[in-house]
Amino acid sequence: MIELTGISRVFQVGDQAVHALREVTLTVEDGEYVSLMGPSGSGKSTLLNIVGLLDRATSGAYRLAGQDVTALSDEEQARVRRERIGFVFQFFHLVPRMTAQENIELPMMLAGRPAEERHARARELLRSYGLAERAHHRPEQLSGGQRQRVAIARATVMQPGLLLADEPTGNLDRSSGKEVVEILEALHEQGMTLIVVTHDPELGGRAHRRVRLVDGSVAEDLRGP
Amino acid sequence: MKAVDVLRFAWVSLRGYPSRTLLMVLAMAIGVGAVVILTALGEGARRYVVDQFASLGTNLVIVFPGRSETAGMAGGMFLGQTPRDLTLDDALALTRSRAVRRIAPLQVGSALISYAGRSRETPVIGSTSEWLAIRKMQIVQGTFLPAGDPRSATPVCVIGATVRDELFGSEPAVGRLVRIGDRRFRVVGVLASQGQHLGFNTDEMVIVPVASAQSLFNTNSLLRILIEARSRDELDLTKREIASIIQARHEGELDVTVVTQDAVLATFDRVLRALTLAVGGIAAISLGVAGILIMNVMLIAVSQRTREIGLLKAVGGAPRQIRLLFFAEAVVLSAIGAAAGLGLGLAGNAVIVRLYPVLPAVPPVWAVAAAIATAIATGVVFSILPARRAARLDPVTALSRR
Numbered sequence: 001m002i003e004l005t006g007i008s009r010v011f012q013v014g015d016q017a018v019h020a021l022r023e024v025t026l027t028v029e030d031g032e033y034v035s036l037m038g039p040s041g042s043g044k045s046t047l048l049n050i051v052g053l054l055d056r057a058t059s060g061a062y063r064l065a066g067q068d069v070t071a072l073s074d075e076e077q078a079r080v081r082r083e084r085i086g087f088v089f090q091f092f093h094l095v096p097r098m099t100a101q102e103n104i105e106l107p108m109m110l111a112g113r114p115a116e117e118r119h120a121r122a123r124e125l126l127r128s129y130g131l132a133e134r135a136h137h138r139p140e141q142l143s144g145g146q147r148q149r150v151a152i153a154r155a156t157v158m159q160p161g162l163l164l165a166d167e168p169t170g171n172l173d174r175s176s177g178k179e180v181v182e183i184l185e186a187l188h189e190q191g192m193t194l195i196v197v198t199h200d201p202e203l204g205g206r207a208h209r210r211v212r213l214v215d216g217s218v219a220e221d222l223r224g225p
Numbered sequence: 226m227k228a229v230d231v232l233r234f235a236w237v238s239l240r241g242y243p244s245r246t247l248l249m250v251l252a253m254a255i256g257v258g259a260v261v262i263l264t265a266l267g268e269g270a271r272r273y274v275v276d277q278f279a280s281l282g283t284n285l286v287i288v289f290p291g292r293s294e295t296a297g298m299a300g301g302m303f304l305g306q307t308p309r310d311l312t313l314d315d316a317l318a319l320t321r322s323r324a325v326r327r328i329a330p331l332q333v334g335s336a337l338i339s340y341a342g343r344s345r346e347t348p349v350i351g352s353t354s355e356w357l358a359i360r361k362m363q364i365v366q367g368t369f370l371p372a373g374d375p376r377s378a379t380p381v382c383v384i385g386a387t388v389r390d391e392l393f394g395s396e397p398a399v400g401r402l403v404r405i406g407d408r409r410f411r412v413v414g415v416l417a418s419q420g421q422h423l424g425f426n427t428d429e430m431v432i433v434p435v436a437s438a439q440s441l442f443n444t445n446s447l448l449r450i451l452i453e454a455r456s457r458d459e460l461d462l463t464k465r466e467i468a469s470i471i472q473a474r475h476e477g478e479l480d481v482t483v484v485t486q487d488a489v490l491a492t493f494d495r496v497l498r499a500l501t502l503a504v505g506g507i508a509a510i511s512l513g514v515a516g517i518l519i520m521n522v523m524l525i526a527v528s529q530r531t532r533e534i535g536l537l538k539a540v541g542g543a544p545r546q547i548r549l550l551f552f553a554e555a556v557v558l559s560a561i562g563a564a565a566g567l568g569l570g571l572a573g574n575a576v577i578v579r580l581y582p583v584l585p586a587v588p589p590v591w592a593v594a595a596a597i598a599t600a601i602a603t604g605v606v607f608s609i610l611p612a613r614r615a616a617r618l619d620p621v622t623a624l625s626r627r
């Protein structure tokens with residue numbers, strides 16, 4: 001369960017303080033499917049980064065699965081990200097020198113898992129995402145849709161409970177975007193908590209819970225289809 | 226993270242930027258190679274000199290006129306006197322010592338030697354029959370100087386192989402009369418070819434009895450006296466006995482210097498070792514330069530790979546792990562550079578040995594070890610800053626950079 005209480009994030013731009021988030025309070029239950037929408041600069045990506053422990057709130061409390069994670073050190077936060085959180089980005093962020101399989105294994109490598117276990121798990125994921133033939137291709141040899149599927153495989157290789165996607169289809173054509181959405185939704189079906197940041201009303205509308213941010217505050221929080 | 230994975234990641238990163246990696250390895254390799262080659266040359270020179278001295282025999286004691294130490298004031302100093310000459314009688318007096326096996330008095334000059342219209346300038350050495358044994362040389366034709374009273378100026382000479390070839394060509398030399406300076410000498414023997422010896426070519430020498438040399442060069446003195454001690458263990462005793470005999474003959478004044486071959490050898494050894502160390506140190510500076518290059522390139526790598534670092538953080542890489550990955554990359558880079566440099570150095574050394582076979586150029590083990598250790602240490606030291614910078618990157622800005 002994600003519990004955000006009074007989260008604010010202030011950036012210092014020159015001598016001006018920019019309030020990206022103002023006192024956001026939001027609770028997401030395990031297994032929910034949430035979309036974060038809103039105009040550019042509404043703070044939706046900042047909120048996702050704070051939930052994903054990539055960024056620290058200026059003030060407020062964040063409890064993840066009952067644990068206060070704002071107080072954790074950098075090393076401990078890295079461990080939480082590694083074990084509990086998966087990220088999917090708009091620009092895929094695959095390491096260009098590494099093959100698809102190596103990219104997928106990366107989080108397991110950082111976790112110090114043995115090579116055989118990593119290979120087995122990565123191959124299993126490659127198969128289930130229809131990428132078995134592409135295991136030894138580098139990112140530049142893959143299409144956009146394939147890259148994003150590799151990125152999703154990497155995000156889920158550690159079987160995290162929480163999957164965060166920042167504009168996952170923003171850089172894809174319609175049909176690959178649809179495939180990616182189907183994969184993410186299938187992962188949600190399997191029990192993962194899924195939070196998607198998007199501009200796209202069609203993608204955002206598919207979520208069971210739709211949160212709209214305006215100027216760093218929650219403007220709308222709708223549930224149900 | 227497992228060590229093998231860290232190394233693999235470093236290796237993949239290095240392979241991902243081949244030209245950058247190649248340049249760095251080259252810089253490192255040149256540094257290590259320079260240390261290996263230069264110390265090999267220094268060490269080769271040292272061993273060359275030591276070998277040459279050793280071939281002279283190590284129980285050799287040398288006496289030459291004048292004090293090399295300047296402790297206190299010598300008696301003759303106020304009168305402007307030069308030290309007393311060493312004479313043939315001084316030399317002969319030494320044979321009375323039980324510790325002395327044999328002696329060879331030495332006078333050296335330069336004179337024109339001619340035969341049947343052909344002539345050349347050669348160094349002329351005046352000595353006795355014992356010289357051959359003390360210098361450990363061989364005769365190929367005829368005999369050496371005859372034994373007998375060293376005071377008699379017998380008109381015979383022994384010539385080096387080059388002198389023989391130039392004066393006689395294919396004619397037999399032994400038994401012929403040659404002219405040295407204004408006197409005539411009969412050739413009684415030819416020295417075996419030995420080539421360069423301590424920078425002095427024995428093949429170009431002519432050896433005459435010491436008394437003949439003294440009258441040829443119009444002097445009563447000796448340049449030095451070579452003494453072979455009876456035993457190596459008694460070198461100090463021998464030195465003391467020689468000094469006291471000469472002192473007694475020179476009215477109680479010790480105006481000669483007595484050195485052992487070992488002492489000369491030790492001095493050369495020290496000087497050349499210091500030289501090796503110095504050139505090795507200069508070469509090591511290039512290793513430092515290579516280290517700064519590594520740092521520069523790693524800093525560029527950090528900014529080039531900002532997004533990758535952001536990603537590593539996003540998928541759970543702790544700052545410590547990111548530091549380790551970049552650190553490992555620099556260390557692997559410098560280790561490869563060190564290995565390549567070692568190869569380069571040894572190859573260069575092989576070329577030197579081929580070109581100058583007389584020089585026993587072998588890089589000393591300590592220098593090789595030091596070069597490799599310095600290379601890796603510079604890699605480590607100069608990667609600390611880039612690795613820390615990578616670990617401190619803010620993941621959000623790192624990922625948002627396009």
